[in-house]
Amino acid sequence: MNYRKLGKTGIMVSEIGFGAWAIGGTWGEVNDDESRKALREAVENGINFFDTADVYGDGRSERLVGELKKDYGDQIHIATKAGRRLNPHTAEGYNYENILNFTKRSLKNLNVKEIELLQLHCPPWEVYYNPDLFESLEKLREEGLxxxxxxxxxxxxxxxxxSEYKGISTVQIIFNMFRQRPSDYFLELAEKRNIGVIARVPLASGLLTGKFNGSEEFEIGDHRRFNRNGEAFDRGETFSGVDFERGVQTVKDLKKYIPAGFSMTEFALKWILMHKQISTVITGAKTSNQIRENANSSTKPDLNEETMMKVKEIYDEKIKAMVHQYW
Structure with missing residues (x-):
């Protein structure tokens, strides 16, 4: 496993991180014992960065990651997110009192005295124009929470x-072969401002594993079934906003350029890591085999320029019009 600096935090994090949404729920049936096994398998494969949120399984994911922290201590680093528990989820709800209460709940779930990285969880647009809220986050830091x-x-x-707020250490954003817009401008800006970039949804909800044929029937509790059109939350979170059938067909085109010795998953993850501004890529996983495959991508050989250009051409031709102007 290779490691990179996480922006202003100064923390050295594994290029491949662990996204803990799946072990909380909304990805079909999940078993806590299997989740614990997967988390430990991640550590054994060099993964030291774990990203969770208070709404993943209503604290279930945080508690499982907290158990891992108890066993491995400073060997691992945990980031969590707050804000999506607001009901209604409005900009007005993003204030010191509510964020403080969410933080205290996450501290309890994680069983830690301080949260290493707290992230606002995809708040409404207006929140980014509220400097008082970012001063509240600074206050939480001064208070040692x-x-x-x-x-x-x-x-x-x-x-x-x-990224204009000086206290911001990291930005987590969807970035993958099907969502390439961050590389147009933002990644260079983040590098200039010493902001760590956490790439999420790296496999487009499984599309970029190359394991789907288009006839899949997802479980009722799986967001890939109930959120394709944004029925529950932003539709860009499900299959990166790409039409499922179009995505399956486009992956067939990408497969023609998989380097020797790579799986499609490793190809997709390595493509993200070819962008030096990315600090870590948070991959979801339920099984040990998935963990190992994800981790392997860190030490795979770099992709050549021709391959990177082919991925860009396929995106421009097949996917760009569906997503680029929206996110």
Whole structure:
């Protein structure tokens, strides 16, 4: 496993991180014992960065990651997110009192005295124009409840605006072969401002594993079934906003350029890591085999320029019109 610096935090994190949404729920049936096994398998494969949120399984994911922290201590680093528990989820709800209460709940779930990285969880657009809220995050840091803070965003414009606040250490954003817009401008801006970039949804909800044929029937509790059109949350979170059938067909085109010795998953993850501004890529996984495959991508050989250009050409021809102007 290779490691990179996570922006202003100064923390050296594994290029491949662990996204803990799947072990909380909304990805079909999940078993806590299997999740614990997967988390430990991640550590054994050099993964030291774990990203979770208070709404993943209503604290279930945080508690499982907290158990891991108890066993491995400073060997691992945990980031969590807050804000999506607001009901209704409005900009007005993003204030010191609510974020403080969410933070205290996450501290309890994680069983830690301080949160290493607290991220606002895809808040409404107006939040990014509320300097008082970011002063509240600074206050939480001064009070010793959090060590660093950042944002998880839906849109590139939100990432750019958030990066203007000097206290922001990280930005988490969707970035993958099907969502390439961050590389147009934002990644260079983040590097200039010493902001760590956490790439999420790296496999487009499984599309970029190359394991789907288009006839899949997802479980009722799986967001890949109930959120394809944004029925529950931003549709860009499911299959990266790409039409499922179009995505399956486009992956067939990408497979023609998989380097020797790579799986499609490793190819997709290595493509992200070819962008030096990315600090870590958070991959979801339920099984040990998935963990090992994800981790392997860190030490795979770099992709050549021709391959990177082919991926860009396929994106421009097949996917760009569906996603680029929205996020």
């Amino acid at each position: 959090i060590l660093n803070y950042g944002v998880s965003v839906e849109k590139v414009e939100e990432a750019i605006k958030a």
